[in-house]
Amino acid sequence: MTTVHELPTPCLLLDPVRLERNIERMKRRAVDLGVALRPHMKTAKSIEVARLAAPDGGITVSTLAEAEYFSAHGFEDILYAVGIAPGKFDRVEMLRSRGADLQVVVESAGAARQVAARGIPAWIEIDADGRRAGLEPEDLEVLRIAELLGGSLRGVMTHHGLSYAARTQVARAEAAAEERDAVVEAARRIRSLGIPCPAVSVGSTPTASAATDLSGVTEMRPGVYMFMDLYQAAIGVCDEADIAISVLASVIGHRADGFLIDAGALALSLDRSTSRLPMDLGYGKVCDLDAVPLHDWVVDSVTQEHGVVRSPEGPPPSLPEGAMVRVLPNHACITAACHAEYQVLHDGVEVTDRWGRVGGW
Numbered sequence: 208m209t210t211v212h213e214l215p216t217p218c219l220l221l222d223p224v225r226l227e228r229n230i231e232r233m234k235r236r237a238v239d240l241g242v243a244l245r246p247h248m249k250t251a252k253s254i255e256v257a258r259l260a261a262p263d264g265g266i267t268v269s270t271l272a273e274a275e276y277f278s279a280h281g282f283e284d285i286l287y288a289v290g291i292a293p294g295k296f297d298r299v300e301m302l303r304s305r306g307a308d309l310q311v312v313v314e315s316a317g318a319a320r321q322v323a324a325r326g327i328p329a330w331i332e333i334d335a336d337g338r339r340a341g342l343e344p345e346d347l348e349v350l351r352i353a354e355l356l357g358g359s360l361r362g363v364m365t366h367h368g369l370s371y372a373a374r375t376q377v378a379r380a381e382a383a384a385e386e387r388d389a390v391v392e393a394a395r396r397i398r399s400l401g402i403p404c405p406a407v408s409v410g411s412t413p414t415a416s417a418a419t420d421l422s423g424v425t426e427m428r429p430g431v432y433m434f435m436d437l438y439q440a441a442i443g444v445c446d447e448a449d450i451a452i453s454v455l456a457s458v459i460g461h462r463a464d465g466f467l468i469d470a471g472a473l474a475l476s477l478d479r480s481t482s483r484l485p486m487d488l489g490y491g492k493v494c495d496l497d498a499v500p501l502h503d504w505v506v507d508s509v510t511q512e513h514g515v516v517r518s519p520e521g522p523p524p525s526l527p528e529g530a531m532v533r534v535l536p537n538h539a540c541i542t543a544a545c546h547a548e549y550q551v552l553h554d555g556v557e558v559t560d561r562w563g564r565v566g567g568w
């Protein structure tokens with residue numbers, strides 16, 4: 208049996224009990240809301256996690272590398288949910304020729320013409336929050352693109368990124384309603400022209416966790432819910448005890464105001480999303496090997512391979528050299544992306560498995 212004490216640090220730990228609990232909770236929500244679940248695999252990027260999370264077989268990905276990896280492992284219904292660039296058509300067609308039902312996202316007539324000419328199924332991206340990509344539901348361009356796509360149109364999709372700023376369940380439910388209304392309205396307008404628009408897709412973890420009525424929607428695509436993180440806990444989407452990944456690090460030195468660990472920017476990431484919240488958790492919250500927080504200790508500063516653990520309020524933290532800590536991530540997607548694999552850890556001690564991750568684009 209390998210124990211946590213034998214692992215090289217830094218490395219990424221995954222708690223399978225928390226993972227499965229998070230996954231089951233979202234599956235139940237999808238059933239209760241009457242929609243399919245097309246989980247976004249951009250967070251986990253792991254086939255073992257996809258097998259647990261994708262009950263209907265359909266998945267969302269954020270890179271063609273993920274599409275190729277999941278297709279090679281038997282997933283065929285794949286939505287590549289980042290606007291398609293012309294240089295990627297060859298890879299899309301290669302995957303489709305091998306049997307994958309890979310679908311792309313467009314938001315311009317130019318892209319629509321190209322995908323329609325190649326017979327690649329496409330979704331129109333709708334902007335539900337004025338924040339990132341897509342067209343507003345009332346934009347006439349939506350109808351023009353739908354006409355150009357014709358039989359290649361799979362549906363309309365949106366992602367309400369602004370829901371991350373909603374700090375209460377009520378505000379997140381409102382964001383979920385906005386997200387729903389944007390795509391349902393776009394689908395209605397397309398169908399009023401007699402063009403079939405089979406699917407209507409929404410999804411972020413905050414909206415999926417708070418939606419109360421998804422009438423007219425066919426599926427949702429949350430992703431970070433599988434692992435959760437300090438940001439989701441801080442805005443009230445989950446509890447800290449739901450966070451399923453952490454970075455294992457060793458104490459490597461001491462300073463007057465704290466101690467050094469061997470996890471820096473390349474193991475934790477430079478994500479500082481909790482700095483926008485009342486409780487700034489630095490580059491991550493420091494816990495013992497059972498993932499129980501150690502006082503108010505946070506990783507307060509990082510360089511490439513070093514992290515400095517400090518206490519915002521209390522006396523300078525200290526642990527003996529060689530001691531191990533677990534650091535909970537601010538943003539699970541970004542921290543996980545720093546690592547090539549997961550060490551699957553039961554009860555904080557026994558390493559039962561290693562699961563790979565796909566990287567690159």
Ligand code: PLP
Pocket residue numbers: 247267288289365366410411412413428429430431432
């Ligand atoms: N769909 C799209 C297009 C996204 O970009 C994202 C996340 O960035 C998601 C779904 C999943 O949202 P979350 O990470 O909040 O679970």
